[in-house]
Amino acid sequence: MSLTEKLSVAVDRLLCAFFPRRCVYCGKLIVPERTVCADCECSLPRVAAPVCPYCGCAKADCTCKQKKLKFNAICAPFYYEDTIVRAVHRFKFEDKDFLARPFSREIALAVRRDFPEMSFDAVAFVPFTKRQARMRTFNPSELLARETAKALELPCAPFLEKLFETETQHNLSRTARTGNVFGVYEVKDPAAVQGKRILLVDDIKTTGATLSECAKVLKLAGAASVHAATFAVTRRKKPDSAHGTAADGETTESGR
16 A cells, blocks of 8 residues: 555544544444445445336346336336335435545446446526526436536536425325326427437436426427436336236436
């Protein structure tokens, strides 16, 4: 270890004496050398490659039957389950905005893994209305997008605006969610997205209705392609062989 590295470790340990390090997922106190506790490390519900580009789940877990939405493809590092549910709740509803950085590093790794041939021009995000922006400390989608853009060395641009308030997506059925976001988003400046290959970032993908609507208006405004990346995706259970039905498994805080 070089002298610089030794000094960095010493400073890190000193800071941890005053500001104890906590697991980025559950908040448990951990030793300075770690960022994730042992329990979370063992239980993280990672999306394993190869990944279905239509739903973002591992192909072994895919139940989407290649149902196409308006984005070109989607990826995510995690399923919205167990440890990740608690982590997202801390981030969004306990105002732990500093979690955007480690979460975004995971998103960037998933983008590099699942879109290796893509060269993006910019990163975009799902916007808030002005009222939402006044009521909330931060927009999770925007914060994740800006940190992901830094990790990928890309510009992040507010291409979209949300025109009016909608009912919270998680209160609606799967079929109602598409109608709930129809016509809600608009591109601020079509010339700014003309010919651009855009990476659209959000926190959670459930049905994909919100991401699909955003991708649709970006493409209508002239974007060359829109790929989506989220911190987590909902995994639907495969049909029960005994009953021939699938569990819904779609209730989340985000309901995207």
